[in-house]
Amino acid sequence: MSLIHPSILNSDTADLAGELTRISSADAAHVDVMDNHFVPNLTWGLPVVESLIRRNIMPIDAHLMIADPDRWAPAYAEAGCDSVTFHVEAARAPVVLAHNLHKAGARVGVGVRPGTPLSAIEELLPYMDMALIMTVEPGFGGQAFIESMLPKIRRLRALLNEQNLDIQIQVDGGVSRHTIAQAAEAGANVFVAGSAVFGAEDAAEEIAALRKIADPFCHC
Ligand SMILES: O=C(CO)[C@@H](O)[C@H](O)COP(=O)(O)O
Numbered sequence: 001m002s003l004i005h006p007s008i009l010n011s012d013t014a015d016l017a018g019e020l021t022r023i024s025s026a027d028a029a030h031v032d033v034m035d036n037h038f039v040p041n042l043t044w045g046l047p048v049v050e051s052l053i054r055r056n057i058m059p060i061d062a063h064l065m066i067a068d069p070d071r072w073a074p075a076y077a078e079a080g081c082d083s084v085t086f087h088v089e090a091a092r093a094p095v096v097l098a099h100n101l102h103k104a105g106a107r108v109g110v111g112v113r114p115g116t117p118l119s120a121i122e123e124l125l126p127y128m129d130m131a132l133i134m135t136v137e138p139g140f141g142g143q144a145f146i147e148s149m150l151p152k153i154r155r156l157r158a159l160l161n162e163q164n165l166d167i168q169i170q171v172d173g174g175v176s177r178h179t180i181a182q183a184a185e186a187g188a189n190v191f192v193a194g195s196a197v198f199g200a201e202d203a204a205e206e207i208a209a210l211r212k213i214a215d216p217f218c219h220c
């Protein structure tokens, strides 16, 4: 089954617990942590994530767009995030960091910006549970899906097949009813959709619709 992780970035952030309840039929809530250093935007940090975990509504998929994840990411795993994704452009010792995140009980993802080549994460893949291909420049929701990322997703899927690695490929940015099929066909199996889900009248219906489009292509 394709996994749908709605991003709460463009939700009603004054009522995050209520917004999680709206999307609880999804597989996880994608929580974008931005520090105004790694990206030119600021969201929330560990205390907010801890509060959401305490509500026990659904698994939390933390996407850390922060400088120095080696220092800050393990606390998100210790807090109980289901998965913690850091960016390869920001990490100093990604294999050690992955080990620390696993030790704290989280699944681990490594993300790449649109301009970062796959070669930057190739050697890290055996240590990961998930690779995140950004299909927008990280920092903001509501941007257009960058179609030129499709070959990158396809190459990553081929690489995983060649190396017999069973890890998830997450795509993040501009995922909607109009773009999810291409991403799924290229090889992604975890889909982050922010404005598509929270902009819909019925979030649960949108989640079901996205799943239905992606499922026939599923690399599950
Ligand atoms: O990480 C990010 C942006 O940096 C994403 O998670 C976006 O927040 C997804 O939002 P949409 O592009 O689906 O509106």
Ligand SMILES: [Co+2]
Pocket (backbone or CB within 6 Å): 007, 030, 031, 032, 063, 172, 192
């Ligand atoms: Co994200």
